[in-house]
Amino acid sequence: MSDARVLDVAVTVVGAGPAGLAAATQLAARGVGRVLVLDREDLPGGLPAQSEHRGFGLRRHMIPLSGRRYAEHLVADATRAGAEIRLQCTALKIASREVLAVSPQGLERYRCRAVVLATGCREAPWPYRAAAGSRPAGIFNTAVVHRLLTLMRELPGKRVVVVGSEDVGLMAVRLLQVAGARVAAIVDELPYLLGFRVNYLYSVAVFGVPLLLGHRVLRILGRRRVVGIDVAPSAPGRAQITHIPCDTVVFSGRFVPESTLALEAGIEMAPETIGPAITQHYQTSAAGVFACGNVLHGAESADVAEYEGARAAEAVSRYLAGRLPEEPQVRVVCGPAAASVVPHRLVLTSGEAVPLLARSVAPRRNAVIAIRAAGQRIAWAWRPWVVPHRATMVRISVPTVEHRGQVEVSIRGKRRGPDFTLRSSAVPGE
Amino acid sequence: MDASTEELFDVLIVGAGVVGCALARVLARYALRTGVIDREVDVGEGTSKANSAIVHTGFDAKPGTAEARLVARGSVLWAELAPALHLAYERIGALLVAASPEQVTALDGLRANGLQNGVTGLDVLSREETLRLEPHLSPAACGALSVPGESLIDPFGAAIAQAEVAALNGVQFFLGEEVRAIDRGPAGHIVKTAARRLQTRWLIDAAGLGSDEVAHMLGRREVRVSPRKGEFIVFDKTARRLVHHILLPLPTRISKGVLIAPTVFGNVLLGPTAEDGTDKTDLAVTQDGLRMLLDAGGRMLPDLAAEPIVSTYAGLRAVGDLADYRLEVDPVRRIVLISGIRSTGLTSSPAIAEDVVYRVQEAGLALRPNAAYRPDRPAPSWRPGHLRPCLDGAKVSGAPRYGRIVCLCETVSEGEIVEALHRPVPARTLDGVKKRTWATAGRCQGYFCTAALLAILSREGNAAVGAVTKRGPESEITGGRIIPRERRGA
Numbered sequence: 001m002s003d004a005r006v007l008d009v010a011v012t013v014v015g016a017g018p019a020g021l022a023a024a025t026q027l028a029a030r031g032v033g034r035v036l037v038l039d040r041e042d043l044p045g046g047l048p049a050q051s052e053h054r055g056f057g058l059r060r061h062m063i064p065l066s067g068r069r070y071a072e073h074l075v076a077d078a079t080r081a082g083a084e085i086r087l088q089c090t091a092l093k094i095a096s097r098e099v100l101a102v103s104p105q106g107l108e109r110y111r112c113r114a115v116v117l118a119t120g121c122r123e124a125p126w127p128y129r130a131a132a133g134s135r136p137a138g139i140f141n142t143a144v145v146h147r148l149l150t151l152m153r154e155l156p157g158k159r160v161v162v163v164g165s166e167d168v169g170l171m172a173v174r175l176l177q178v179a180g181a182r183v184a185a186i187v188d189e190l191p192y193l194l195g196f197r198v199n200y201l202y203s204v205a206v207f208g209v210p211l212l213l214g215h216r217v218l219r220i221l222g223r224r225r226v227v228g229i230d231v232a233p234s235a236p237g238r239a240q241i242t243h244i245p246c247d248t249v250v251f252s253g254r255f256v257p258e259s260t261l262a263l264e265a266g267i268e269m270a271p272e273t274i275g276p277a278i279t280q281h282y283q284t285s286a287a288g289v290f291a292c293g294n295v296l297h298g299a300e301s302a303d304v305a306e307y308e309g310a311r312a313a314e315a316v317s318r319y320l321a322g323r324l325p326e327e328p329q330v331r332v333v334c335g336p337a338a339a340s341v342v343p344h345r346l347v348l349t350s351g352e353a354v355p356l357l358a359r360s361v362a363p364r365r366n367a368v369i370a371i372r373a374a375g376q377r378i379a380w381a382w383r384p385w386v387v388p389h390r391a392t393m394v395r396i397s398v399p400t401v402e403h404r405g406q407v408e409v410s411i412r413g414k415r416r417g418p419d420f421t422l423r424s425s426a427v428p429g430e
Numbered sequence: 431m432d433a434s435t436e437e438l439f440d441v442l443i444v445g446a447g448v449v450g451c452a453l454a455r456v457l458a459r460y461a462l463r464t465g466v467i468d469r470e471v472d473v474g475e476g477t478s479k480a481n482s483a484i485v486h487t488g489f490d491a492k493p494g495t496a497e498a499r500l501v502a503r504g505s506v507l508w509a510e511l512a513p514a515l516h517l518a519y520e521r522i523g524a525l526l527v528a529a530s531p532e533q534v535t536a537l538d539g540l541r542a543n544g545l546q547n548g549v550t551g552l553d554v555l556s557r558e559e560t561l562r563l564e565p566h567l568s569p570a571a572c573g574a575l576s577v578p579g580e581s582l583i584d585p586f587g588a589a590i591a592q593a594e595v596a597a598l599n600g601v602q603f604f605l606g607e608e609v610r611a612i613d614r615g616p617a618g619h620i621v622k623t624a625a626r627r628l629q630t631r632w633l634i635d636a637a638g639l640g641s642d643e644v645a646h647m648l649g650r651r652e653v654r655v656s657p658r659k660g661e662f663i664v665f666d667k668t669a670r671r672l673v674h675h676i677l678l679p680l681p682t683r684i685s686k687g688v689l690i691a692p693t694v695f696g697n698v699l700l701g702p703t704a705e706d707g708t709d710k711t712d713l714a715v716t717q718d719g720l721r722m723l724l725d726a727g728g729r730m731l732p733d734l735a736a737e738p739i740v741s742t743y744a745g746l747r748a749v750g751d752l753a754d755y756r757l758e759v760d761p762v763r764r765i766v767l768i769s770g771i772r773s774t775g776l777t778s779s780p781a782i783a784e785d786v787v788y789r790v791q792e793a794g795l796a797l798r799p800n801a802a803y804r805p806d807r808p809a810p811s812w813r814p815g816h817l818r819p820c821l822d823g824a825k826v827s828g829a830p831r832y833g834r835i836v837c838l839c840e841t842v843s844e845g846e847i848v849e850a851l852h853r854p855v856p857a858r859t860l861d862g863v864k865k866r867t868w869a870t871a872g873r874c875q876g877y878f879c880t881a882a883l884l885a886i887l888s889r890e891g892n893a894a895v896g897a898v899t900k901r902g903p904e905s906e907i908t909g910g911r912i913i914p915r916e917r918r919g920a
Contacts, residue, residue, distance in 0.1 A: 003823025040835060090835035092820065100821075102843075104830035107823035125740070125875035134714040135743065137860075137900035137907050140880070147881035148908060154884075154895050157909040179912045223711050224905035247909065260839055260873065263668060274738070 004100060004109040009034040011316060012099040013083075013116040014091045014261065017046020018302040019293025020118030021074040022309030023316070024083035027116075030317045035083040036110060038101050040090040045071025046120060048302050050146065053171065059303040070302065091119075094265050096288045114288045114316050117262060117276065118309060121294035123168075124254040133220030133229075142172045142252040149179050157248025161229055162186040163217055166389055167195035168299075169252030174203035176250075183209045184246050189216035189234040192363060192416055194253065194389055215242070220249060253389065255299035262291065272340040273297055279345045280354040280398065281315035281324055282308070290316055296342045297357060300391055304357070311355075325349050330399070335372070335410035337361050339388060346407060352398045356409065357391035364413025369394050374405035386411060438617055439465045439602075440795070442630035444609055444644050445637035446470070448478040448589045449768055449775050452783035453634060454596035454603075459805075460797040464601045465628060466593070467621065469608035469640075471902035472862045473855060474589025476638045477775065479865065480662070480713070480745025482702060483693055485519070486777045487579040489544030489552060490526075490681050495754040498547050501774050503781035505579060511780055514806055515591040517584055518694035518814035524580035524676035525555070525564060527730060528572045533680050537575045540680075544577070551578040566672040566733050580676050584694045584814050585776055586865035592779075594807040594854040599800060603855065604628070606902055609637075612647040618764050632795060634766040634786070639710045639748045641769040648765055653756065655769055657710045657746035660702025661719040663727070666873055669698040669737035677730060686773070688726035690734065694814040695868055697740060700727040702773075706749070715742045740873050747773045757786065761793030807854060812846050814868065819845060836886070837879040839872025844886060851890045860887065861901045884908070 010033030013020045020037055021044070028035045043049050048056050051067025058064050061073070078085065089103035094117065099110045123141040140148075140156050148154040160181050162169050165188035173183045186204055191214035193200055204211060218230040218241060228245040257275030268285035270277040275298075276284045276291040284291050292312035293305035318324040329345045339361040346354065358369055367386040371379040371394060379396040386392050399407065441457055443450045446468035457464045470476070485508045488501030512519030528534040541552045553576040560574040561567055597603060607623040614620070618631040635644040638655075645653035670692055679687035691699050703719045720742060728735045750756050750770015755778075758767040766786055771778070791797050811819045811832070819825045819832045820843045826833040832845035850857040850866040857863045860870070860883060869883060870876035876883075884907060888895045896910040 003827070005823070040838065088834060090820075090838065090841070092835075092841060102820040102826055102833045102835065104826075104833045106830075106833060107821065107826050122874050122877045125873070125877065132715055132717045132720070134712075137905040141877050143877050144880045148884075149912065152881060152885065152895060153912045155909040155912050180915070180918055181909065218717075219714065221714075223713075224901065224903075258838075258874075 004107040006109045006111060009036045009110050009112045010320065011035050011114045011116060012110045012112045013037040013118060014094065014099065015039060015046065015118035015120055015293070015295075016044040016075075016085055017118060017120050017293065017305065018048060018074060019120070019305040019309035019312075020116065021045070021078045022306040023116050023118060023292060023313040025074075025078045025081045026310050026313030027316060028078065028081035028083040030313070032317050032320050037078065037083055037085045038089045038091050038099070039085065039087055042087060044075045044085050044087060050150070052150070056302050060306070074306070091261055094261050094289065096286050113320055114290060116312060116316060117284070117289065117291040117295055118293045119258045119261060119295045121255040121298045122258050123251065124256050126251040132218060134222060136220070136222035136224055136226050138222065138226035138248045139220065140248065140250050142168050142250060145172055145250050146175065149175050155179055155181050156250065157181060157226070157246070159184050159246045160248040160250055161244055161246045162250045162252055164188055164252035164254060165190070165194045165211070165213065166253030167199050169250075170195045170199040170203040172250055172252055173207070173209055177207045177209070181248070183207065184244050185210045185212055187212045187215050187217065187231055190214065191234075194387060212242070217249075255294070255389075257295045257298060259295055262295070265289070270340070270344050272334060277344040278342065279329065279347050280343045280352070281319070281347065282312035282343075283315065283319070283324070283326070288319070297340060297359070297391060299389070300357070304391070304393075330373075330406055332356070332407045332409065335408040337364070337411040338409045341409045342391070346398055349398055354396055354398055356394045356396055358394060358409045358411065359391045360386040360388055360411045363387050363416035364411060365416055367411055367413030370410050370412070371396050371407060372410070373399040373407045378407075385416070386413065437628055439463045439628060439630035441465070441632045441634060442467065442619070442621055442628055443634045443636055444468075444621070445635070445641065446473040446589070446593065446603065446605065447476050447636065447638045447775070448474055448585075448592070448779045449638070449771060449782055450636040451589045451592040451596065452779040453636060453786060454601045455592040456783040456787050458596045458599035458601050459800055459803050461800045462797070464596070465604060465630070466596070466601060467604040467607055467609060467623070467628070469606070471606035471858050472865070473593040473603070473605070474586055474865070475901065477745060477748055477773075478589050478638070479586060480743050481585055481660070481773060481776055482662070482689060482691060482699060483583060483585040483776070484676060484691060485581040485583050486774060487544070487549045487577055488547050488777070489549040489577050490540060490686070491547055491774075493543065493546040496757055497755050497774060497778070500755070500778040500781040500785060502548050503784070504778040505581075507780040507784070508581070508583065508777070512583065515595065516807065516809040516813055517587045517591045519581055519583050520694055520815065521579065521581040522675055522692065523576065523578040524678050525560060526575040526577060526678045526680065527560065527567065528574060528680065529570055529729070531572055534573045536680060537573060540575055549577070549579060552576065564674060564677065566731055567677070568730055568732055582676070582692060582694050583776065587813065588776060588779070590855055590866065591807060595805065597854045598807055599803050609644060609647070612644070632764045632766070632790065634768065636768045638771065638775075639746055641748065641767070645767055645769065648763075650767065652751070653767065653769055654751040655748045657707050657712070658749045658772075659705045659707055659712065659744055659746055660773070661715045661723060661744045662699055662701030662742065663720060663723050663739055664741040664743070665698040665700065665734065666738040666740050667696045669734060670696055672731060672733050672737070673698055679726070679730065688723060690727055690731055695871065696815075698734070698737070700724075700734065702745070710746060713744045713746065715744045719744075738873070741871070741875060757782070759786070759789045759793050764793075766790060810853070810866070811849060812867065819843060836882050837867070837869035837872060839874050840868045842867045842869040847883065847886050848890060851887065858891070859899050859901050859905075860884075860907060863887070
């Protein structure tokens with residue numbers, strides 16, 4: 001590790017997606033000094049910049065924009081505020097007052113007063129889910145499929161099975177069909193559709209693609225290239241195996257934080273998400289290192305990431321001014337039916353309003369999300385439904401010092417039954 | 431038939447696994463025309479690439495066997511060879527962990543066995559000493575035999591590095607060419623592939639799992655090789671903190687048992703299973719196998735269960751019909767049979783090569799030194815366990831492609847990938863790039879970089895993206911160009 005150019009900046013933001021750009025915009029606008037945003041891609045804007053479909057930025061722009069348009073707004077805002085965006089620049093190491101990054105322009109060390117990690121999320125790799133089978137060519141995730149189709153004009157294959165019914169999987173079905181591939185089926189191990197029903201109708205049903213809910217991938221078949229997959233009902237005790245011939249399997253969704261930099265920096269991680277553990281001020285266990293956006297919780301909408309980025313910027317500027325309280329802290333833990341919660345610790349500051357993002361272990365209808373501090377309920381929210389891959393935001397007022405003890409989030413509601421209305425009767429064959 | 435029909439080799443090696451590559455390297459020292467032929471498009475694609483990546487000492491081998499002798503010798507040779515070949519090699523030592531008081535009593539016997547095989551430094555450790563060295567071991571551990579010579583190695587590099595030394599010294603590689611038939615010819619043998627006929631004086635069968643098929647072509651119908659599958663689980667680098675040695679259970683009759691070992695890449699490996707099968711192409715991992723591994727791993731190292739799994743794979747050991755290696759030199763027909771090397775070939779390959787070359791000389795092959803021989807190869811700009819070139823500011827300033835990171839998890843730059851595609855034995859596939867650079871082998875398993883890698887392979891190979899493969903023909907990564915809607919048929 002030698003010969004790195006050294007640059008002094010106020011704040012280094014890692015990742016120019018919605019969270020990072022929003023944080024950089026706010027920081028630059030507050031005049032904290034030089035704000036640098038690094039991104040490894042050729043284009044700034046994160047995932048939205050690569051998405052042509054509409055549905056972004058509803059919170060701020062009041063109408064759904066295409067991902068690309070929405071990203072352009074974010075980039076313009078950051079640039080106008082005075083933040084500097086460095087592209088093709090990969091952060092290699094982070095520490096409390098320092099980021100080491102490399103780009104074709106060279107190796108650089110940014111000495112800074114704060115670091116904001118906004119590295120986003122990615123889909124969990126397929127070995128987690130496809131327990132058995134061989135490892136032939138023709139296994140992808142949607143990010144690769146998306147790049148192949150839109151940037152490289154290549155088909156991943158001719159006959160595809162998509163695994164996972166989140167919106168990203170549903171949209172992959174549409175992209176593949178439109179590009180000329182045939183989607184043989186979309187499969188999800190859960191007995192209900194995870195994405196929006198409108199996306200299912202628009203992207204899957206319209207092409208007559210069979211949906212197999214409550215089915216898991218038993219094994220992938222094929223020596224050199226995929227020749228098919230075997231699926232079976234995920235409910236125990238039912239061993240009916242369905243063979244689906246295909247040359248391609250696309251694993252979609254199940255987003256996990258992209259937290260390699262934080263892991264290697266030895267930052268404390270939240271065991272539920274394997275993303276950095278933070279306080280309500282987006283502060284990690286490393287002094288001066290903040291984290292916001294999907295690196296905390298996996299995929300949420302760009303609106304949520306942007307909102308977190310802006311809030312994180314506010315905390316960073318307080319930190320830089322020496323006005324960010326750090327003690328005393330209590331832990332926020334997952335109680336019954338809560339799968340994860342962000343933030344993971346609360347600094348007991350009187351009366352501060354804080355958004356908690358909680359995810360449920362399973363879908364629930366008529367759900368009540370309850371927040372307890374030292375056994376007493378301090379906040380709750382009702383939602384018509386909650387799903388495991390999207391968080392519910394509950395605003396709480398930070399408990400006072402008298403409420404010391406941990407804060408617990410729990411979720412109650414009616415279990416959601418299988419989506420029989422969507423169950424496909426047609427078993428996909430040749 | 432093309433012009434190569436007339437080519438005449440002194441020695442032709444069938445099989446470019448670690449044994450074939452070691453032979454090629456040793457033969458390259460002599461003024462011989464040597465060739466290596468393999469049906470796969472890269473070296474080390476069979477048993478050599480899916481194993482436990484350990485250089486064994488041979489402490490547990492049956493004394494008096496060729497295997498015991500060659501494993502012990504191989505272990506010694508690797509310690510010198512690995513640094514000379516710029517190959518990742520770490521002598522971290524193994525603990526053979528006794529899980530019960532009865533097993534503790536067996537440790538002395540194993541120690542004696544090791545001493546008989548010439549293995550030094552063996553030491554029986556108390557329970558306290560064992561747990562001090564490996565604090566994450568199950569408290570049920572009752573003691574251990576310390577085997578300080580057991581080492582980690584880059585198993586892919588072991589074949590590639592030796593092949594590169596051989597190639598740089600004039601050995602010819604015919605990769606992606608399957609031997610269809612072997613006939614007798616005026617000089618000795620005529621080896622036929624779909625594309626060519628190669629004449630050779632000596633023929634060495636080092637075809638691993640396929641060594642019986644090659645032996646059958648030579649009329650040795652009695653040679654049998656059957657596949658014994660071993661499944662493995664690769665854990666995230668976060669698990670590395672749990673393991674400081676290679677952790678071995680007590681061996682059983684058919685297998686060394688399920689071990690836990692760090693890798694030179696920084697991950698932790700759990701495996702293998704041992705299932706005898708018949709299909710030499712079946713590399714599927716099974717749910718039963720993975721469950722068995724997780725149970726065994728959890729019993730030895732309970733904290734491992736909570737660590738993220740990065741990948742799973744299966745390899746096939748070539749189990750022969752003899753209890754020992756089959757190493758036969760036929761001076762009349764000028765044939766060498768190397769078969770049934772099972773799981774110890776990674777360790778023993780340099781010793782097998784040394785042994786075979788000595789015996790071939792005895793059998794009449796004249797070995798005159800190759801005056802131009804150079805024993806090394808250009809160092810790759812990265813090898814496992816070393817800093818990536820992107821961390822070297824001067825290197826990046828001189829060659830900006832080392833500053834363009836392609837694989838984020840393992841911080842592999844475009845520079846390393848381009849280099850792998852232009853080495854003396856170049857990567858020709860996505861798996862070839864992975865074996866040489868570790869790109870796509872990290873925790874995201876290619877989420878970020880697969881598309882970029884395809885673009886680089888296509889550009890550097892002057893081929894369409896649709897022609898890029900995972901491991902040779904019929905493993906094309908994509909399904910070809912998108913056909914515009916107006917040009918699609920009905």
